[in-house]
Amino acid sequence: MKFLKEISNKAKVACLLLVGGAIQPVIGQDNLVPLFSEDKQQYGYVYEHDSLSYIIDAKYEKASGFDNGKAVVKTDEGYLIIDERGRKLTRKPYDYIGWSNDLEGTLPTFYHGELMAFQQDGYWGLLNSKGKEVIKPLYHSFKKFVGGIAVVGIDNPNLGRKQYGAVSTDGNEVFPLVYDFIEPLLINPKLYKVGHYGVGGKRVERLFSADGKELIESDYDKITAFSNGLLCVVDKSGFKAVFDQKGKQVTPFKFTDVSEVRMPRYLVTNRHGRKGMLDVLSGKEVYQPIHKHISFSDSSYTVESFPEVTVANQTGKALYTLRYDSLRNVGENLFLYEIEGNQGVVNAKGEVIFYDEYEHVSDFVGGRSIVQKRGRYGVIDTEGNVVIPIVYNRIEREQENYFRVTNGHIDIFDKNGNNITKDRYPFIGKISSDMYLVQRDRKYGYLDRNFNEIVPLKFPDAEPFLGDYAVVNTGDYYGVINKQGKWVITPILDKLQSVSEGLFLFHDNEAWGTLTADGIEMYRSEGVELQVREGVVLSRFRGKYGLINDRGDECLPAIYDSISEVRDDHTVFMYKDGKRYFKYIYGKGVPKPDAYKQNDWIGEQTEGFAPVKMYGRYGFVDFLGRLRISARYEAVKQYSEGLAPIRLGNRWGYLNKEDQIILQPFYEEAQPFENGMAIIKKKGKYGVIRQDGSEVLQAKFDKIVPLPTGKWLVCEKKDRVGIYARNGMKGIYGKYDQVEDVGNDMVITLLDHQYGLDRIDGFSVIFPKYDLIKFNYFDNTFMLYKNEEPETVMIGVE
Numbered sequence: 001m002k003f004l005k006e007i008s009n010k011a012k013v014a015c016l017l018l019v020g021g022a023i024q025p026v027i028g029q030d031n032l033v034p035l036f037s038e039d040k041q042q043y044g045y046v047y048e049h050d051s052l053s054y055i056i057d058a059k060y061e062k063a064s065g066f067d068n069g070k071a072v073v074k075t076d077e078g079y080l081i082i083d084e085r086g087r088k089l090t091r092k093p094y095d096y097i098g099w100s101n102d103l104e105g106t107l108p109t110f111y112h113g114e115l116m117a118f119q120q121d122g123y124w125g126l127l128n129s130k131g132k133e134v135i136k137p138l139y140h141s142f143k144k145f146v147g148g149i150a151v152v153g154i155d156n157p158n159l160g161r162k163q164y165g166a167v168s169t170d171g172n173e174v175f176p177l178v179y180d181f182i183e184p185l186l187i188n189p190k191l192y193k194v195g196h197y198g199v200g201g202k203r204v205e206r207l208f209s210a211d212g213k214e215l216i217e218s219d220y221d222k223i224t225a226f227s228n229g230l231l232c233v234v235d236k237s238g239f240k241a242v243f244d245q246k247g248k249q250v251t252p253f254k255f256t257d258v259s260e261v262r263m264p265r266y267l268v269t270n271r272h273g274r275k276g277m278l279d280v281l282s283g284k285e286v287y288q289p290i291h292k293h294i295s296f297s298d299s300s301y302t303v304e305s306f307p308e309v310t311v312a313n314q315t316g317k318a319l320y321t322l323r324y325d326s327l328r329n330v331g332e333n334l335f336l337y338e339i340e341g342n343q344g345v346v347n348a349k350g351e352v353i354f355y356d357e358y359e360h361v362s363d364f365v366g367g368r369s370i371v372q373k374r375g376r377y378g379v380i381d382t383e384g385n386v387v388i389p390i391v392y393n394r395i396e397r398e399q400e401n402y403f404r405v406t407n408g409h410i411d412i413f414d415k416n417g418n419n420i421t422k423d424r425y426p427f428i429g430k431i432s433s434d435m436y437l438v439q440r441d442r443k444y445g446y447l448d449r450n451f452n453e454i455v456p457l458k459f460p461d462a463e464p465f466l467g468d469y470a471v472v473n474t475g476d477y478y479g480v481i482n483k484q485g486k487w488v489i490t491p492i493l494d495k496l497q498s499v500s501e502g503l504f505l506f507h508d509n510e511a512w513g514t515l516t517a518d519g520i521e522m523y524r525s526e527g528v529e530l531q532v533r534e535g536v537v538l539s540r541f542r543g544k545y546g547l548i549n550d551r552g553d554e555c556l557p558a559i560y561d562s563i564s565e566v567r568d569d570h571t572v573f574m575y576k577d578g579k580r581y582f583k584y585i586y587g588k589g590v591p592k593p594d595a596y597k598q599n600d601w602i603g604e605q606t607e608g609f610a611p612v613k614m615y616g617r618y619g620f621v622d623f624l625g626r627l628r629i630s631a632r633y634e635a636v637k638q639y640s641e642g643l644a645p646i647r648l649g650n651r652w653g654y655l656n657k658e659d660q661i662i663l664q665p666f667y668e669e670a671q672p673f674e675n676g677m678a679i680i681k682k683k684g685k686y687g688v689i690r691q692d693g694s695e696v697l698q699a700k701f702d703k704i705v706p707l708p709t710g711k712w713l714v715c716e717k718k719d720r721v722g723i724y725a726r727n728g729m730k731g732i733y734g735k736y737d738q739v740e741d742v743g744n745d746m747v748i749t750l751l752d753h754q755y756g757l758d759r760i761d762g763f764s765v766i767f768p769k770y771d772l773i774k775f776n777y778f779d780n781t782f783m784l785y786k787n788e789e790p791e792t793v794m795i796g797v798e
């Protein structure tokens with residue numbers, strides 16, 4: 001401690017002390033204050049008013065202010081207690097007089113002006129104001145008295161930490177020296193949290209009064225106090241309950257949080273993200289914890305509810321009801337919800353499986369979900385039990401009942417958490433043709449889909465199975481084996497690579513080529529370099545490219561600047577000297593450089609035919625540039641399902657690939673066929689026809705849109721919409737603002753901002769009266785949302 005070295009004799013305020021850079025008032029006698037003597041370099045005591053003469057000589061290294069006529073000073077022998085005449089009250093000097101929890105640089109203060117702890121030879125005891133030892137030096141720490149008791153501690157070498165007890169002002173033991181902590185509650189210093197540290201340093205707490213009476217007897221994880229005097233107690237499962245200061249339990253342990261609000265009469269409760277309210281005076285729940293938000297003003301509170309979500313079947317029968325803002329079906333009778341950015345899963349009974357536990361939760365497949373927590377992954381079951389510990393870098397599904405687990409290496413776990421491969425393989429490939437490529441000790445082999453070792457690990461190099469065959473290396477040469485591990489192509493080639501099922505690319509003795517599983521060479525070249533590209537082979541010669549199809553046939557010579565990937569209709573685009581060509585990869589011949597020069601325009605090809613414009617008219621050419629459909633039409637569209645829309649006389653019809661008009665041009669518009677049907681326009685209205693011209697839907701609609709589910713969305717009567725089955729036999733006429741086909745002959749409808757449910761035959765299952773309807777793909781049920789208006793309650797000023 002450091003004291004001021006100058007004190008004005010005219011000062012009319014209490015002496016100030018400078019402690020650790022902060023000015024603090026001296027505690028104690030108004031008139032007698034410590035002063036530092038520059039001459040003696042010691043502290044003494046003077047009157048603060050008008051005299052600088054020392055009443056008590058300057059002979060102390062340190063000196064506190066007087067408290068109830070007593071002060072603590074330090075001499076070269078140690079610490080003493082003196083009275084206002086400078087007389088020693090302690091019989092001997094001590095190593096320190098104060099408290100073990102005194103902040104560094106602060107002054108020691110007597111408890112009620114009567115008691116002060118002391119330290120001697122590393123042990124602490126207690127003195128009274130007369131200097132008598134009330135408690136002998138027995139402890140390794142002695143904290144300030146709070147609420148009539150002081151916490152004392154001893155070092156326990158067996159535990160490697162202190163153990164604490166408590167004593168009263170008369171020296172009697174209130175708490176035995178067996179606890180890891182004893183702490184007073186801030187709101188009531190006569191209540192103490194007492195307990196131990198459990199596994200992992202987790203606290204276990206109980207509540208005692210200052211006279212040692214146990215108020216809350218069971219062990220709990222945490223006890224905190226509210227400003228209104230109630231206590232929040234956390235049990236071992238993490239749930240919270242409310243107790244009063246007498247230890248009486250006010251609520252059951254069912255809350256995940258309890259918080260204070262601006263009105264002291266109430267507490268807001270939280271259970272898995274949903275809010276409730278507790279009346280402190282009555283101890284009753286005003287609102288169960290099922291609400292979205294509860295807010296307070298000076299004179300009222302407002303309760304905002306979650307939407308009521310009724311889960312119904314396809315007949316409209318209500319199965320059960322939940323209350324959440326947003327629900328997503330993630331398993332049978334399991335729903336993922338989100339509140340304030342935290343995710344949870346609830347079952348059909350409204351039981352929360354977990355909340356705010358994971359950052360990501362995948363759909364439950366086979367009763368299992370992959371979850372993420374703090375960047376690590378694991379697997380849980382439908383009850384929230386951890387099946388695969390959440391410690392791995394990555395987890396992927398491997399078939400329905402297995403998981404690919406990565407943590408530096410790869411292992412396969414089953415749905416019960418059993419490690420099937422047990423660190424046996426540093427590498428496990430993805431399943432391919434019901435086989436797994438695996439590696440150990442730099443050798444490759446194969447497992448079947450049940451992880452049985454079918455082909456021994458003996459190959460220095462190997463590829464995954466593609467169909468019935470796999471390319472392997474013996475160390476010197478490459479060959480091909482079947483799923484029994486027998487040779488199909490003898491290992492005599494320098495290099496071998498799978499192209500497609502039963503076709504392989506080889507490089508041997510400077511020659512490149514393709515080979516079938518029967519050993520038949522389909523192509524060979526000494527100078528052309530080959531490389532596999534998505535089921536075909538790209539050839540390269542002197543900077544130019546060609547193509548070998550998946551049958552092993554050379555379909556394009558290496559003369560092109562670039563070649564596109566193979567499209568779904570087995571065609572590719574080739575580019576040469578700035579011109580674009582196309583080719584059907586199974587067709588014979590290649591287009592000549594001037595194949596398309598007679599055309600004014602050429603469009604995208606489909607089904608081997610490309611639309612062209614010649615002399616102001618349109619027709620079709622094949623990939624060789626040959627005119628296959630005469631250029632005599634006003635306009636054409638692409639071929640689809642063997643027919644192309646063509647226009648003659650400002651009307652549309654349909655043409656086959658033999659240049660025969662199958663459906664005469666009398667439509668105002670015509671779209672390409674898809675799945676045997678096409679949208680047409682006649683007399684200003686749209687309809688749907690079949691390839692023989694018969695009507696699926698009469699031409700009476702303002703608009704028709706094909707849906708991904710195969711049905712037809714129709715628009716009529718001033719933008720009202722309906723929906724019809726693919727064959728047009730069943731449907732809902734245009735009477736709604738919006739319809740959503742969920743793909744099971746059920747349709748979600750919207751009318752005047754309200755949602756309903758119809759069957760595809762037009763039968764109304766649920767009249768439009770809900771704020772939202774969602775479809776559950778897991779079990780073909782529907783979630784019917786109904787919002788509620790917030791409730792505001794006036795309660796007056798507290």
